[in-house]
Amino acid sequence: MNAPADIRNAFTVDVEDYFQVSALAPYIDRSRWDAIECRVERNVDRILGLLADSGNRATFFTLGWIAERHPDMVRRIAAAGHEIASHGTAHLRATDQTPAEFLDDITRAKKVLEDITGVEVRGYRAPSFSIGHTNPWALDCVAQAGYRYSSSIYPVKHDHYGMPDAPRFPFASRDGLMEVPVTTVRVGSRNLPAGGGGYFRLLPYATSRWLLSQVNKRDRKPAMFYCHPWEIDADQPRVPGVDPKSRFRHYINLHRTEGRLARLMRDFRWGRMDEVFPEIARAA
Numbered sequence: 001m002n003a004p005a006d007i008r009n010a011f012t013v014d015v016e017d018y019f020q021v022s023a024l025a026p027y028i029d030r031s032r033w034d035a036i037e038c039r040v041e042r043n044v045d046r047i048l049g050l051l052a053d054s055g056n057r058a059t060f061f062t063l064g065w066i067a068e069r070h071p072d073m074v075r076r077i078a079a080a081g082h083e084i085a086s087h088g089t090a091h092l093r094a095t096d097q098t099p100a101e102f103l104d105d106i107t108r109a110k111k112v113l114e115d116i117t118g119v120e121v122r123g124y125r126a127p128s129f130s131i132g133h134t135n136p137w138a139l140d141c142v143a144q145a146g147y148r149y150s151s152s153i154y155p156v157k158h159d160h161y162g163m164p165d166a167p168r169f170p171f172a173s174r175d176g177l178m179e180v181p182v183t184t185v186r187v188g189s190r191n192l193p194a195g196g197g198g199y200f201r202l203l204p205y206a207t208s209r210w211l212l213s214q215v216n217k218r219d220r221k222p223a224m225f226y227c228h229p230w231e232i233d234a235d236q237p238r239v240p241g242v243d244p245k246s247r248f249r250h251y252i253n254l255h256r257t258e259g260r261l262a263r264l265m266r267d268f269r270w271g272r273m274d275e276v277f278p279e280i281a282r283a284a
Contacts, residue, residue: 013226
């Protein structure tokens with residue numbers, strides 16, 4: 001069941017490599033990052049191919065650490081008509097930083113990306129959706145750093161993130177700053193995750209498609225979906241010693257994801273965040 005033809009959704013990619021994922025952080029010391037072979041570029045190119053084949057555009061929330069080492073990849077993304085946005089510099093959760101550290105991290109990432117592309121970076125996404133009730137100051141920092149919108153809140157209950165009572169659709173979080181939450185579907189008194197990530201790999205494709213279509217058909221709103229380049233990389237090195245829950249979450253159905261993304265791009269219309277949500281333009 002496809003989405004209404006008059007609704008375009010936002011497709012987003014969090015550009016980071018497998019060894020930078022928060023769930024694997026206890027097993028991979030940051031001091032080793034530069035010694036590990038990056039696989040992100042080949043995986044981003046595959047996602048760019050899927051987007052080109054389907055005639056869709058997307059927003060790439062790009063880690064500053066990655067951009068500094070792969071500037072030509074960032075330029076290719078922008079040259080293909082996609083939006084470059086920020087995922088911070090060092091993939092540190094906002095909750096693990098002081099306000100000063102956080103502001104420095106997101107300011108540096110914005111400058112790096114703008115220097116590479118020559119285009120203003122308006123969007124930011126916190127690693128692991130780590131903005132919520134415990135750190136509302138983080139949104140003040142995002143506004144202070146000059147971003148126009150954030151996509152850092154997931155209105156669900158989760159053991160690592162989530163703000164279940166947050167609005168489900170874009171809202172003004174600060175003067176001049178819009179928050180675009182990850183998409184959920186309201187069922188009874190709960191929000192069900194519908195915006196991608198690990199849930200997209202875990203659930204049958206038909207379930208994910210149905211959830212997204214509910215937002216378009218019942219709410220008459222655009223959805224926002226996210227994925228990571230490492231999620232289509234079934235051959236990525238296995239990190240030893242990972243606890244069973246983290247291992248399951250990270251590796252489940254990696255071999256199915258690329259095919260599912262190809263179907264998703266056929267079943268829905270997709271665009272950049274700044275194209276899909278007019279609230280972003282009004283915040284500028």
